[in-house]
Amino acid sequence: MTRMTIGSCSDFHNQVMKHIATATPAALHVEDQMEAYEAAAETLASIVNRQRAFVSTKVLADTDRVRDNAVTIIIGTARMFRNSPVEEQSAAAELLYPQFSPYKGITKHEYSKQTAEVRGLLGVLDEEANREAAATLNLTGVIEALRTANATFETSITARTAEISERMPQSDLKSEDAVEVVNGLYKNIVQVVNAYAIVQPTEAINTFIENLNGTVSYYARIAGGSPSGSTAAEDGEDGGTTPGGGSQGGGDGSDDGEL
Numbered sequence: 001m002t003r004m005t006i007g008s009c010s011d012f013h014n015q016v017m018k019h020i021a022t023a024t025p026a027a028l029h030v031e032d033q034m035e036a037y038e039a040a041a042e043t044l045a046s047i048v049n050r051q052r053a054f055v056s057t058k059v060l061a062d063t064d065r066v067r068d069n070a071v072t073i074i075i076g077t078a079r080m081f082r083n084s085p086v087e088e089q090s091a092a093a094e095l096l097y098p099q100f101s102p103y104k105g106i107t108k109h110e111y112s113k114q115t116a117e118v119r120g121l122l123g124v125l126d127e128e129a130n131r132e133a134a135a136t137l138n139l140t141g142v143i144e145a146l147r148t149a150n151a152t153f154e155t156s157i158t159a160r161t162a163e164i165s166e167r168m169p170q171s172d173l174k175s176e177d178a179v180e181v182v183n184g185l186y187k188n189i190v191q192v193v194n195a196y197a198i199v200q201p202t203e204a205i206n207t208f209i210e211n212l213n214g215t216v217s218y219y220a221r222i223a224g225g226s227p228s229g230s231t232a233a234e235d236g237e238d239g240g241t242t243p244g245g246g247s248q249g250g251g252d253g254s255d256d257g258e259l
Contacts, residue, residue, distance in 0.1 A: 001183050003223035006175050010048045012219045013041040013182055019211050020189070027204040029196050030189050037189060040182035047175055060111065063153045067118055068107040070146035074125075075100045077137050092133035099124050111157070118150045 004012065017038060025031040078100060081093035106117040125134055125143050134143055197205050 001223075004179075004219065006044070006179060007048050008219060008222055009179055009183070010041070010044045012215070013037075013044065013186060015215050015219075016186060016189075016212065017041060019208055019215065022211075023204045023208040027202065028189075028193050028208060030192050033185065033189055033192070037182070037185040040178070040185050044178045044182050047178060059156045059159075060153065063149050063156060064111065064114070066149040067114065067146060067153065070142050070149065071103070071107055071118065071121070073142050074121075074134075074139055074146070075104065077139055081137055088136055092136040095133045096130060096137070099130065111153075115150060115153055115157070118146065122147055122150065 001009065001012075020028060020030065020034070025034045075097075078093045078097040081089045082097055084090045084093065100121070103117055103121045106114050106121075109117065122143070124130060131140075134140060193205060193208065196202075197209060
């Protein structure tokens with residue numbers, strides 16, 4: 001079992017629970033252990049394909065590209081039109097361009113800093129004289145696109161933080177800890193069933209052991225080991241144990257596999 005991938009381990013325990021359900025926990029004398037085992041198996045399953053990408057990532061990237069383009073156009077236009085032969089345009093550019101100096105290079109800043117800086121730039125552009133100068137340079141539409149993009153970005157950041165909050169309980173789970181817990185509970189169930197198979201065997205118990213031994217053999221091969229310390233080359237069989245036999249498992253020779 002120590003050689004299993006997390007996905008294989010999760011699937012193995014899912015199969016075990018199916019066998020237990022078929023035999024019934026009562027018949028196997030493991031009713032008091034099932035709640036913890038099922039919960040541990042569910043926890044492991046939740047981290048098999050733990051989501052790492054965020055839904056908001058693409059929206060943020062796309063919106064940030066719009067912001068970058070808009071800022072580049074606004075500052076670039078003011079710089080270019082300082083040399084305009086049209087006096088009205090050059091005057092508007094000369095008014096705006098010096099005020100943009102604190103915002104040069106903001107397209108290279110990290111998201112949160114750029115969001116605050118764009119908010120400041122929009123504040124500058126909202127001043128009446130600057131708004132008229134921007135209109136003279138035909139920048140009104142670009143400025144509104146920047147305003148919309150920054151608002152969308154802030155909304156998306158809120159969504160991102162909500163996603164992070166929702167994932168925190170799962171992200172705090174260590175895969176090895178989850179595997180250790182569910183494997184330990186499985187071993188306890190194996191020990192109980194083996195004990196009853198020796199002192200109080202029933203058809204339900206024997207059938208469960210037979211079915212589970214086949215499952216263990218299958219997953220042992222996936223993990224690159226062999227159940228009960230045997231190999232097909234040695235005995236020509238799967239190496240399964242008899243009902244009530246020693247519980248050895250996986251491929252590491254430890255007491256954690258077959259019944």
